[in-house]
Amino acid sequence: MEPVPNMKKEDEDYVPDMDQASADEENDDEDESAMEQEEMEGDEDEEDDDGESDVPGDYIEEEMLVFADFEKYLATEELIDPNVRVKVIGIETENPIVQINNDLYKGSYDFAIGTNVFLEEDPEGKAAIDPLYSPNPEKLYKYSGQSSKVLKMKRIFVTPKTEPASTDVKVKPEPTDELEEPDEIENVTSKEKERYIVRQNYEEALNLHLPEGVYPPRHIDLEHNCEAIVRRTLTTLNMAESDMEDDPNGGDFKPVII
Numbered sequence: 001m002e003p004v005p006n007m008k009k010e011d012e013d014y015v016p017d018m019d020q021a022s023a024d025e026e027n028d029d030e031d032e033s034a035m036e037q038e039e040m041e042g043d044e045d046e047e048d049d050d051g052e053s054d055v056p057g058d059y060i061e062e063e064m065l066v067f068a069d070f071e072k073y074l075a076t077e078e079l080i081d082p083n084v085r086v087k088v089i090g091i092e093t094e095n096p097i098v099q100i101n102n103d104l105y106k107g108s109y110d111f112a113i114g115t116n117v118f119l120e121e122d123p124e125g126k127a128a129i130d131p132l133y134s135p136n137p138e139k140l141y142k143y144s145g146q147s148s149k150v151l152k153m154k155r156i157f158v159t160p161k162t163e164p165a166s167t168d169v170k171v172k173p174e175p176t177d178e179l180e181e182p183d184e185i186e187n188v189t190s191k192e193k194e195r196y197i198v199r200q201n202y203e204e205a206l207n208l209h210l211p212e213g214v215y216p217p218r219h220i221d222l223e224h225n226c227e228a229i230v231r232r233t234l235t236t237l238n239m240a241e242s243d244m245e246d247d248p249n250g251g252d253f254k255p256v257i258i
Helices: 007-013 017-054 076-080 182-195 202-207
Strands: 067-069 086-089 097-100 103-121 141-156 235-240 252-257
Touching (some): 067 103
Parallel strands (some): 067 141
Antiparallel strands (some): 086 097, 097 103
16 A cells, blocks of 8 residues: 555645735735825925915914903893993903993903813703702703913093193184174173172171071171171162152152162
C-alpha cells in the first residue's frame, strides 16, 4: 500500500497571498481618503480666517448677556406691557444709560456672586408628575442663558447745564411781529411799581386776620410799626351833578384820590 500524503496539515498552514494584498490596499485607500478630508477641512478653515480678516472691526457684532438689576426703581408691570419702549445707550462703556418709556436709568457694573441663570417659559414642556398625588404646575420653564455680568441701575434726572454768567455778554431782545407802543410800556411799569407800594403799617396788616368783633391784643408804636414807608392814599368828596332831574339833594358826592 502506498502512503497517503498529509494534505490536512498543508491546508491549515497555507495562507493565500491575495487576501493580504487586498487588505493592504484597503488600508492605503482609507489613509488617503482621511488625508484628503483633512486637507479639505484645512482649506475651509483658511478661507474662513481670510474672510474674517477682511471684515473691519466696526462691523463685527458681539452678543453679550447682562443682568440689569433695577431693584425698587422699576415696577414689574412696566416690563410686562407689550408696548414698553426700551433704549440702551453705551452698553460697552462703564456707565450705560437705559431709557424705559420716559424714565432714564444709569448703570454701573458690579461683581456677581455666582452665575445668574435666565429661564424662559416652555410652552411644549410637560411635567412628569402624577396629578393624582400633586397638581401639575401651570407653567414650565427651560434654560435660556447665563451671565456673570451685573449692571446696577439707578434712576437719574435730566438737569440743565449751568453756564457761568458773564457781564460782558449782551442779550438781544427777541424779535416780535408787533412793536410795543411806549404808552403800553409805561402802563406796565407803573403797574409793576404799584405792586410794591406799602399801603398799611405792620399793626394794620396783623389786624386784618382778627375775627369780627375782636379788638387787637396789643398796640405797636410808630417807631416799630413801619409807618415811615407807608404811603397813604388821600381821598376827598366832591360834589357831582346828579343825573336825576328832580333831585332834592342837588347832586352826589364822589371820592377823588389826591
